[in-house]
Amino acid sequence: MHRRAGPQEPYPAVSRGVSYGGGQTEPGCLLNNVANTRVTDRFLQDIRFQRLAKWANLLFFLFAPLLAAFYQSQMDDLASWKPSLVWNFVGSVFAACTFNFGPHAITVPHLEFGNLSWGWCAITALGWFDPDLGGHLILWDLKLVIRFPPGATILIPSAIVRHSNVPIRPHEKCFSFTQYTAGGLFRWIRNGFQTDEAFEKTATKKQKRERAEEVKTRWEKGVAMYSTVDSLRA
Numbered sequence: 001m002h003r004r005a006g007p008q009e010p011y012p013a014v015s016r017g018v019s020y021g022g023g024q025t026e027p028g029c030l031l032n033n034v035a036n037t038r039v040t041d042r043f044l045q046d047i048r049f050q051r052l053a054k055w056a057n058l059l060f061f062l063f064a065p066l067l068a069a070f071y072q073s074q075m076d077d078l079a080s081w082k083p084s085l086v087w088n089f090v091g092s093v094f095a096a097c098t099f100n101f102g103p104h105a106i107t108v109p110h111l112e113f114g115n116l117s118w119g120w121c122a123i124t125a126l127g128w129f130d131p132d133l134g135g136h137l138i139l140w141d142l143k144l145v146i147r148f149p150p151g152a153t154i155l156i157p158s159a160i161v162r163h164s165n166v167p168i169r170p171h172e173k174c175f176s177f178t179q180y181t182a183g184g185l186f187r188w189i190r191n192g193f194q195t196d197e198a199f200e201k202t203a204t205k206k207q208k209r210e211r212a213e214e215v216k217t218r219w220e221k222g223v224a225m226y227s228t229v230d231s232l233r234a
Helices: 034-045 047-063 065-081 183-190 196-202 205-224 229-233
Strands: 013-019 096-100 121-128 137-139 144-146 153-156 163-165 173-180
Touching: 013 034, 013 183, 034 047, 047 065, 047 121, 047 153, 047 173, 065 183
Parallel strands: none
Antiparallel strands: 013 096, 096 173, 121 153, 121 173, 137 144, 137 163
């Protein structure tokens, strides 16, 4: 869930799409009440949000083509396994999204532990505020403060880089639209479309040994999906 707020000013957020975790027995569509579903259905069908989703997807393939292709293949496998899944946006590799309604969608420093550890999420700033005076995105571990005006989109590895944003002035409004894929979906696929527990019960000794060895180098395989400036220029 991409929602973090200081205790002094919480804000509503609604998530839509495909996820796995939080008590789910298998991957499925996130559930909401009737009112929230009706409102966010309008957003999902709005050409402006569809364009934002397409833009974020394009940026993902442009700056991290190997990682984006991995997302694409994994989500294709998931869709083939369960054709009844309903996806937010046609052609997007992100399985879910969150609409942060604000009016002051200001976050405290946090990590998105539920996402793939080396995965990227897309964050789009929305609203009416002066980006020179507030709304900046802070990437704490990188010691970066980034001007982040309304309409801007950025992709970050949100599970490993702590991030937050700077407050805006009282009369201004700040919303955000985030897109991401739960790490649980990748684990489900990796386990042969079953839980960790089910895999452990059914796996052979050889499969368990191979899994133990794979775990040791899994982070290296994740990092290898990142692109360098030189590789993007080639």
